[in-house]
Amino acid sequence: MGIGERIRELREQQRLSQGDIEERTGLLRCYISRVENGHTVPSLETLERFAGALDVPLYRLFCRNNEEPPQNGTASHLTIERLSQQEGAAGEEARFLLKLRELQEHLSPTDRNVILALAKKMAVRTVNPED
Numbered sequence: 001m002g003i004g005e006r007i008r009e010l011r012e013q014q015r016l017s018q019g020d021i022e023e024r025t026g027l028l029r030c031y032i033s034r035v036e037n038g039h040t041v042p043s044l045e046t047l048e049r050f051a052g053a054l055d056v057p058l059y060r061l062f063c064r065n066n067e068e069p070p071q072n073g074t075a076s077h078l079t080i081e082r083l084s085q086q087e088g089a090a091g092e093e094a095r096f097l098l099k100l101r102e103l104q105e106h107l108s109p110t111d112r113n114v115i116l117a118l119a120k121k122m123a124v125r126t127v128n129p130e131d
Contacts, residue, residue: 003047006061008036010054024053 011021018036022029027049034040035050042050051058080101083094104112 002038003042003061004036004038007050007054010056010060011036014054016054021050021053025049 011018018029018032021027021032025032027046031040035042035046047061048058051061054060080094080097083090084098085091086094104115107115
């Protein structure tokens with residue numbers, strides 16, 4: 001079952017029309033129809049709007065019935081603080097991000113944008129060393 005079909009299923013379970021979802025999300029009814037029929041793939045932000053309109057947690061758009069999302073203990077379920085206590089590359093990256101988070105609080109929005117632009121350029125250079 002695709003995400004659009006799941007959204008339609010949840011909407012119909014609550015006896016809501018596409019018009020009701022349009023009012024709750026601000027999305028056009030024709031767009032809602034395109035999502036439900038699998039003609040377009042919504043962004044994560046749009047999925048959050050659907051979940052809010054349907055009054056369900058986001059994971060319910062991906063799980064059938066009342067299934068809980070899989071909990072496999074991967075790093076994505078750990079906080080950055082807990083990750084920083086681990087050894088190896090993941091812990092090292094988490095410690096770096098914690099330091100960056102601490103320092104960014106003291107930067108102006110302009111300085112943050114400069115640092116972000118610089119990081120993007122450096123990342124592109126690393127991926128494409130010929131540039």
